[in-house]
Amino acid sequence: MNAIAGRLVAASPVRSASRALVHGREGRTLQVGLMTLGGHQVAIPVAHVREVVPCPPVLAPSLAPATACVGSILVRGTAIPVLDLSLVLNIGRTDASAGVIVIIQDGERLAGVMMDAVSGLARLMPDQVQPCHYASTD
Numbered sequence: 117m118n119a120i121a122g123r124l125v126a127a128s129p130v131r132s133a134s135r136a137l138v139h140g141r142e143g144r145t146l147q148v149g150l151m152t153l154g155g156h157q158v159a160i161p162v163a164h165v166r167e168v169v170p171c172p173p174v175l176a177p178s179l180a181p182a183t184a185c186v187g188s189i190l191v192r193g194t195a196i197p198v199l200d201l202s203l204v205l206n207i208g209r210t211d212a213s214a215g216v217i218v219i220i221q222d223g224e225r226l227a228g229v230m231m232d233a234v235s236g237l238a239r240l241m242p243d244q245v246q247p248c249h250y251a252s253t254d
Contacts, residue, residue, distance in 0.1 A: 145239040151218060151231040154207035158231060159238065166221040167191075168234055171214070189217055189228050198228040 148159035175187025180197045184204045188195050198217055202208065217228040 145241060147237065147239050149218070150235045150238050151216075152233045152235055153205075153231050154202050156205075156207055157235070158201075159240070160218060160220060160229070162237065164220045164222060166219040166226065168216050168218050169228075171217050171230060186230070191219060194226065196226045196228045198230060200230045202230070 147162045149162050149165050151158045151160065169189070169191060172189065175189060175198055176195070178185050178188040178197050180188075182197075182199070184199045184201060185197050186200045186203075187198050189198050190196075196219060215230055215232045216234060218231055218234070219226060219228050
């Protein structure tokens with residue numbers, strides 16, 4: 117996870133995506149999808165966004181051990197673990213069931229990330245990205 121321009125947070129449970137965002141080449145822009153989470157702007161590299169689906173009223177159980185894993189969702193026959201990053205980042209959410217789940221992909225690995233809403237796309241310069249400090253709960 118990385119902070120962008122002081123207020124944007126690039127969220128990805130896939131470490132390679134986070135490293136790629138932080139260590140982009142000088143002069144090249146990074147294309148990110150912008151979302152909101154608990155009143156904060158969140159950016160996810162578009163190369164890792166597979167799709168966005170509405171958040172169901174109730175998530176299926178998940179066997180994933182991570183504290184932020186709040187359940188799972190079935191998308192076209194595939195069970196995908198769903199993460200609530202507001203638990204890791206200690207930011208509040210208004211109504212978890214009213215938002216969306218951003219399905220992110222790194223190779224064959226999939227994860228869903230709960231967000232309040234999708235707000236658009238942006239291109240950022242690598243120097244706009246800085247590390248985000250968060251407390252690990254696992």
